Amino acid sequence: MTKNCFLKDSKIFLALIALFFSSCAFAQQNDMQPEMENQFWRNVQFGGGIGLGFGSGYTDISLAPSSIYNFNEYVALGVGLQYKYLKQRDFYASHLYGGSVIGLFNPIPEIQLSAELEQLRVNVNLDGSNTNSQDYWNTGLFIGAGYRSGNATIGGRYNVLTDKNNIYGSAFMPFIRVYF
Known part of the structure; x- marks a missing residue:
């Protein structure tokens, strides 16, 4: 070779x-x-909320999908979108849209603590007058706590950034949160 x-x-x-x-x-x-x-x-879960409210000349429709990532059994972080349509006949029509970031902490399986930063664009059109229409951003920082069972949590949250121009009727709001 x-x-x-x-x-x-x-x-x-x-x-x-x-x-x-x-x-x-x-x-x-x-x-x-x-x-x-x-x-x-x-580790990803999806959820959100759908709301419908009708009354005498009043309409409230909302859609708020969201998702979270569970880092472990105690901590989750997520994002959400929100759209809301409000109309009071002969008074105003309003569109609210934006997003949020939410952090969840479960010190024990039955208790869920939350912090949520929400940024919404608010468009209000007063009937009969284009000069009084309003467009502005509204920021909310909600601190909450709830009872958790399986994928659902029921509780309350408080907007620590509330002021006299708050788009919500109250700084305190009850909630039901479900993630699949």
Whole structure:
């Protein structure tokens, strides 16, 4: 066997070894990727709220989807969107839309503490007058506590940034929160 033939055979052998190990390495990477993705989605929950209110000349429609990521059994962080339509016949029509960030803390499985920062754009159109229409941003910071059972929590929250121009009737609001 000549030296050139030996070098040629050794190069082929090394190329085959390199190919074998690189395919094993890629196989390991591909096997890990779905597991990591599945782990992420196992910790995500979706929920939100839908509201309808009708009265004598009054309409209130709201939609508020949200999602949270559970870091562990105690802490979760999430985001939400919100749209609300309010109309009082012969007085005003209003559109509110925006988003929120929520943090949840469960010191024990039955108790849920929350902090939620909400930013809403408020558009109010007074009937009969375009000069009195209003467009502004409203910020709320809600601190809350509730009783939790399974995926549902019932409790109350308080807007610590409330002022005389508050878009809500009161700084304190009850809530029901459900995540699937």
